[in-house]
Amino acid sequence: xxxxxxxxxxxxxxxxxxxxxxxxxxxxxxxxxxxxxxxxxxxxxxxxxxxxxxxxxxxxxxxxxxxxxxxxxxxxxxxxxxxxxxxxxxxxxxxxxxxxxxxxxxxxxxxxxxxxxxxxxxxxxxxxxxxxxxxxxxxxxxxxxxxxxxxxxxxxxxxxxxxxxxxxxxxxxxxxxxxxxxxxxxxxxxxxxxxxxxxxxxxxxxxxxxxxxxxxxxxxxxxxxxxxxxxxxxxxxxxxxxxxxxxxxxxxxxxxxxxxxxxxxxxxxxxxxxxxxxxxxxxxxxxxxxxxxxx
Amino acid sequence: xxxxxxxxxxxxxxxxxxxxxxxxxxxxxxxxxxxxxxxxxxxxxxxxxxxxxxxxxxxxxxxxxxxxxxxxxxxxxxxxxxxxxxxxxxxxxxxxxxxxxxxxxxxxxxxxxxxxxxxxxxxxxxxxxxxxxxxxxxxxxxxxxxxxxxxxxxxxxxxxxxxxxxxxxxxxxxxxxxxxxxxxxxxxxxxxxxxxxxxxxxxxxxxxxxxxxxxxxxxx
Numbered sequence: 071x072x073x074x075x076x077x078x079x080x081x082x083x084x085x086x087x088x089x090x091x092x093x094x095x096x097x098x099x100x101x102x103x104x105x106x107x108x109x110x111x112x113x114x115x116x117x118x119x120x121x122x123x124x125x126x127x128x129x130x131x132x133x134x135x136x137x138x139x140x141x142x143x144x145x146x147x148x149x150x151x152x153x154x155x156x157x158x159x160x161x162x163x164x165x166x167x168x169x170x171x172x173x174x175x176x177x178x179x180x181x182x183x184x185x186x187x188x189x190x191x192x193x194x195x196x197x198x199x200x201x202x203x204x205x206x207x208x209x210x211x212x213x214x215x216x217x218x219x220x221x222x223x224x225x226x227x228x229x230x231x232x233x234x235x236x237x238x239x240x241x242x243x244x245x246x247x248x249x250x251x252x253x254x255x256x257x258x259x260x261x262x263x264x265x266x267x268x269x270x271x272x273x274x275x276x277x278x279x280x281x282x283x284x285x286x287x288x289x290x291x292x293x294x295x296x297x298x299x300x301x302x303x304x305x306x307x308x309x310x311x312x313x314x315x316x317x318x319x320x321x322x323x324x325x326x327x328x329x330x331x332x333x334x335x336x337x338x339x340x341x342x343x344x345x346x347x348x349x350x351x352x353x354x355x356x357x358x359x360x361x362x363x364x365x
Numbered sequence: 366x367x368x369x370x371x372x373x374x375x376x377x378x379x380x381x382x383x384x385x386x387x388x389x390x391x392x393x394x395x396x397x398x399x400x401x402x403x404x405x406x407x408x409x410x411x412x413x414x415x416x417x418x419x420x421x422x423x424x425x426x427x428x429x430x431x432x433x434x435x436x437x438x439x440x441x442x443x444x445x446x447x448x449x450x451x452x453x454x455x456x457x458x459x460x461x462x463x464x465x466x467x468x469x470x471x472x473x474x475x476x477x478x479x480x481x482x483x484x485x486x487x488x489x490x491x492x493x494x495x496x497x498x499x500x501x502x503x504x505x506x507x508x509x510x511x512x513x514x515x516x517x518x519x520x521x522x523x524x525x526x527x528x529x530x531x532x533x534x535x536x537x538x539x540x541x542x543x544x545x546x547x548x549x550x551x552x553x554x555x556x557x558x559x560x561x562x563x564x565x566x567x568x569x570x571x572x573x574x575x576x577x578x579x580x581x582x583x584x585x
Contacts, residue, residue, distance in 0.1 A: 071366075073366075093371050096371075097370060097371045097372075100369055100370060100561075100562060101370070101562055102561060102562070111372060112371075112372075112375065114378070115372075115375055115376055115378060118378045133382075135422070173381065174381030174382050175381060175382050176381065177380055177381050177382060177424060177443075177444050178380070178381055179378065179379070179380060179381075179439055179441070180378070180379065180381055181375065181376055181377070181378045181379070182375075182376060182377055182378075182379060182384040182388065182492055182493055183374070183375050184374045184375070184384075184491075184492045185383070185384040185385065185491065185492050185493075186379060186381050186382055186383050186384040186387065186388065186493075187382070187383055187384070189381075189384075192375075214375045215371060215375075217374075217375060218371035218372075218374045218375040219371070221374035221375070222368060222371060222373075222374050225367070225368040225373065225374060225491065225492060226366045226367060226368050229491060230374070230491045230492050231385055231470075231490060231491030231492070232385070233385060233414070233415040233469040233470050233491075234469065234490075234491060239491075247374075281419070281422075283422050284418060284419025284420075284421070284422040284423060285382065285419075285422035285423070286381065286382035286383050286386075286422075286423065287382070334469070337415070337469065338415045338419065338469070339414075339415050339418045339419065339469075340418055340419050340422075341418070357422070358421060358422075
């Protein structure tokens, strides 16, 4: 069993296997399950992700609060004009990440990756890359195992909870997970996956969890959008041969320590940051008929 | 290690919007329901920390009640759980507590009917994963690092042996075990941490043993 990214990479290298395979084998061992059982459970999660993305980019999904919804569709329409600056695949990933989180905010069905508030980044990037790379179903399922392997290390050695570690622990972790999985899908090495993870998470360090009215909507949906774009860039950087000067496990540790020193107001309590702006408070009062600031 | 399965990370499949505040909350409610063993007449829930501050926006309240109604994290009935509870004439009460708890996402769930009551304290540690830290006044003191089950049983000879024999038969090794009771010969509680994930069929088998009242898995 791997306890950190260094061990994960080392095991993958010594066995000459992709990271996804190491995760599959560990899960089989833990559950006492067959490869088929473990594979099929992940395939089921993949299907849930695809349904959420499809719903988000095709339907006019709106949350109960009215704060979010419809942006994935706007972006898909904009992409059709052919005038976008950041390119088709980048915006496709962004819109599919938004789609997932809009469905989530509307109390629709999603698969947490690693959490619900950060559920858009991994599927958003995957379903955008699918258009370009045309991966097999197995490659797509493996993408989720590779993501999961990195998330597994973060969850055990740091945190994936916004209430404990801020948004860096949620969207930050999801972004690193996606970056690492993109690298494997594109034929990169386990070591390159770890660099992609480190580069992605480094650029999310310090990100606070400050949801307006305590809802997983503003700014969560758009942070997933930026997480998806960050993951693609980090993966490209790593595939180009760029390495992280700070090793992956130390970046994860830094994230953990930053989370521990983050004030409670910035850890999913709706007491600080964007939640405490005049507009944030106004929206909150409008939604609940009362401000959460009463205490 | 608190997280042992890749499906703790890629998963659960769930109704939004928050894995800790919605899916985790549903799981806390559901563990309470399984230990209570039936649908209660009244549900009182005290919320602490981030749960207390943000429960309305995250649907923590509907999810907790949905869990007590035995709905899984992906059950679409969660969205209407408060209405459904009302239709079933179940009394529901939420209180927001100011007390500082060790974990920011803490809920104290009290279930009651004519035959009895149960009080459980659960924490939601991220990604939908939960831990139960207190049951009917017993601090559980689980490490959270291993799969664990709770067994409510009658304080009689052979009850503990029956459970351990069943686990042994399925080649499940017990790493840590604690037995507590409040009064001799009355209700008692086994807290068992094991090395492997315990399949549902084993739990069902344990539940059929003599003097076993309820069995629930609290972490895997």
